Amino acid sequence: MYIVTAKEMYDIDQFSMDRVEMDGSMLMENAGREIAQRVSSMINFEQALCILVGSGNNGGDGFVIARTLLNMGYKVTVLQVVEDKKIVGHAAYHKRLYLKCDGILKQLNEINDVQEELNKEDVIVDAMIGIGVKGDLREPLYSLVNQINRLDNLVLSVDIPSGLPTDEGVADFTAVQADHTFVIGAIKQTAFIQHTAPSYGKWECSSIGFPQAAFKQLEMERKVWTKAAFQRTFPERSEYDHKGDHGKGLVIGGSSNMPGALGLTTRAALRSGAGLVTAATTDSVIKRIASFCPEATFVTVPEINGHLKYGNDIDYKGFDAVAIGIGLGREAASRPVIRHAAAAKIPLIIDGDGLTHLKADLEVLDEREEPVILTPHPGEMAMLLDLSVKDVLMRPFHYAKKFATDHGVYVVLKGAFTVITDPNGKQAVNTTGNAGLAKGGSGDVLTGIILAMIMQKQSIFEGLCNACFVHGKSADLLIQESHSQHDLLASDVIEGLSLVYRTF
Numbered sequence: 001m002y003i004v005t006a007k008e009m010y011d012i013d014q015f016s017m018d019r020v021e022m023d024g025s026m027l028m029e030n031a032g033r034e035i036a037q038r039v040s041s042m043i044n045f046e047q048a049l050c051i052l053v054g055s056g057n058n059g060g061d062g063f064v065i066a067r068t069l070l071n072m073g074y075k076v077t078v079l080q081v082v083e084d085k086k087i088v089g090h091a092a093y094h095k096r097l098y099l100k101c102d103g104i105l106k107q108l109n110e111i112n113d114v115q116e117e118l119n120k121e122d123v124i125v126d127a128m129i130g131i132g133v134k135g136d137l138r139e140p141l142y143s144l145v146n147q148i149n150r151l152d153n154l155v156l157s158v159d160i161p162s163g164l165p166t167d168e169g170v171a172d173f174t175a176v177q178a179d180h181t182f183v184i185g186a187i188k189q190t191a192f193i194q195h196t197a198p199s200y201g202k203w204e205c206s207s208i209g210f211p212q213a214a215f216k217q218l219e220m221e222r223k224v225w226t227k228a229a230f231q232r233t234f235p236e237r238s239e240y241d242h243k244g245d246h247g248k249g250l251v252i253g254g255s256s257n258m259p260g261a262l263g264l265t266t267r268a269a270l271r272s273g274a275g276l277v278t279a280a281t282t283d284s285v286i287k288r289i290a291s292f293c294p295e296a297t298f299v300t301v302p303e304i305n306g307h308l309k310y311g312n313d314i315d316y317k318g319f320d321a322v323a324i325g326i327g328l329g330r331e332a333a334s335r336p337v338i339r340h341a342a343a344a345k346i347p348l349i350i351d352g353d354g355l356t357h358l359k360a361d362l363e364v365l366d367e368r369e370e371p372v373i374l375t376p377h378p379g380e381m382a383m384l385l386d387l388s389v390k391d392v393l394m395r396p397f398h399y400a401k402k403f404a405t406d407h408g409v410y411v412v413l414k415g416a417f418t419v420i421t422d423p424n425g426k427q428a429v430n431t432t433g434n435a436g437l438a439k440g441g442s443g444d445v446l447t448g449i450i451l452a453m454i455m456q457k458q459s460i461f462e463g464l465c466n467a468c469f470v471h472g473k474s475a476d477l478l479i480q481e482s483h484s485q486h487d488l489l490a491s492d493v494i495e496g497l498s499l500v501y502r503t504f
């Protein structure tokens with residue numbers, strides 16, 4: 001499922017109409033009919049529906065929805081929120097059809113008490129403005145949207161909640177708070193931004209006949225990583241496999257005050273299917289984590305005040321990938337460990353404190369040819385880019401892509417919606433997971449899963465997407481079956497991986 005900006009959606013639309021010669025009013029008919037079908041499955045014939053239509057094509061969709069539901073036998077009223085002369089083109093055509101089917105139409109400016117009028121309705125269908133919104137809502141829409149948001153009625157938005165921007169990066173807006181949004185053609189970027197996603201309520205996306213070629217011509221691919229994508233790309237094990245076929249991974253990190261993190265990463269990598277995992281850390285950390293991951297092997301690294309030192313004595317030969325930085329601490333003495341790891345000719349994952357050390361030494365990335373994967377949370381992404389966390393949360397797609405393409409690395413920008421970006425700027429969003437993961441240690445577990453996944457028979461990008469998918473899915477299944485978001489621990493997420501593998 002594609003994730004689009006407004007411009008990309010208009011490009012898809014234009015391509016379908018100009019190159020494939022699809023008719024605009026047919027696309028509108030498809031959209032409206034598809035949504036009407038879905039609305040009808042949510043309501044009953046006793047419920048009164050008010051369809052609010054605006055001046056653009058979003059309003060046109062509203063007229064098709066109104067006609068379709070009317071002809072199915074529902075109680076429908078259209079409330080037109082703009083003057084007659086503003087309804088033009090395909091929308092005007094569909095308005096005519098609705099009126100010729102004896103549809104009831106009221107004008108907003110002829111109603112004395114809008115609040116009372118809306119209170120009479122059970123269901124509000126919001127087809128006032130779609131992706132064509134520009135700037136802050138003007139009156140009377142601004143007041144109307146605020147009134148709608150005070151109602152208890154079921155509110156269903158068409159394509160996007162009216163007033164909400166399509167693209168990331170807008171801080172302030174007034175928009176309909178939908179209970180459910182019926183997205184047309186492709187899901188919009190703001191459905192994955194922390195401060196705009198809640199406006200959509202639940203959402204579902206319907207295909208209205210846009211050809212695949214219309215999506216393929218987009219400059220850059222940006223998709224939701226779905227269950228189907230996981231099942232299509234996740235590699236099967238062959239009957240004759242041996243441990244060497246599933247990768248020999250190395251994890252480097254740990255310090256006296258953060259010993260557990262490396263244990264979580266190591267165990268998670270083993271649980272996720274790595275053939276062999278070796279943890280390189282201080283003697284005291286090894287003593288503390290060894291019983292938690294008995295299948296792992298260990299390499300002792302010299303220490304200074306409980307932190308790893310130098311790192312030039314770690315032998316990378318024979319390993320297929322390395323993850324570094326987990327629980328490492330920010331002591332300057334540990335910085336060379338990152339530099340040495342960067343010289344190893346195998347895929348490199350840099351996590352946690354490793355990212356802080358990397359920031360002081362970013363040029364090591366330019367010298368590498370093998371894949372580098374960075375796994376920042378928004379705070380670490382902000383640190384890498386010299387921005388505020390607010391900036392990153394406002395434009396995660398933009399900033400993750402900027403860093404990935406500027407430095408030729410993969411970026412896994414973690415959060416409620418994790419954005420995975422490849423060195424060319426291709427992006428995917430993982431939507432599995434829940435707030436039970438918002439706890440220390442969850443990221444360490446993810447790093448272990450990533451290490452295991454990138455050593456399996458799948459591309460690095462697919463491996464990263466699948467790692468985020470199973471990490472979140474484990475948390476989702478655990479809170480359905482035996483845990484809550486409150487008590488879920490990072491170590492539970494490791495054990496929950498078996499549920500994911502068995503279920504999917």
Ligand SMILES: NC(=O)C1=CN([C@@H]2O[C@H](COP(=O)(O)OP(=O)(O)OC[C@H]3O[C@@H](n4cnc5c(N)ncnc54)[C@H](OP(=O)(O)O)[C@@H]3O)[C@@H](O)[C@H]2O)[C@@H](O)CC1
Binds near residue numbers: 129131134141
């Ligand atoms: N083939 C197609 O094209 C298909 C398109 N599809 C549908 O079309 C939608 C996009 O349609 P669109 O481009 O006509 O824009 P749309 O979202 O209706 O809004 C524009 C209107 O809003 C108004 N307005 C804007 N900002 C405002 C503000 N701040 N405050 C107040 N008013 C404001 C603006 O008024 P104006 O500024 O012109 O006075 C203008 O008239 C898309 O989301 C999908 O639903 C589907 O049917 C599939 C096929």
Ligand SMILES: Nc1ncnc2c1ncn2[C@@H]1O[C@H](COP(=O)(O)OP(=O)(O)O)[C@@H](O)[C@H]1O
Binds near residue numbers: 417435471
């Ligand atoms: N509300 C949430 N919904 C879904 N996933 C979440 C949520 N909060 C955190 N996560 C996931 O949990 C992990 C937290 O990683 P991170 O912040 O690095 O934690 P830590 O460093 O404490 O281990 C990430 O994979 C993130 O995507």
Ligand SMILES: [K+]
Binds near residue numbers: 058128130158161162
């Ligand atoms: K809308």
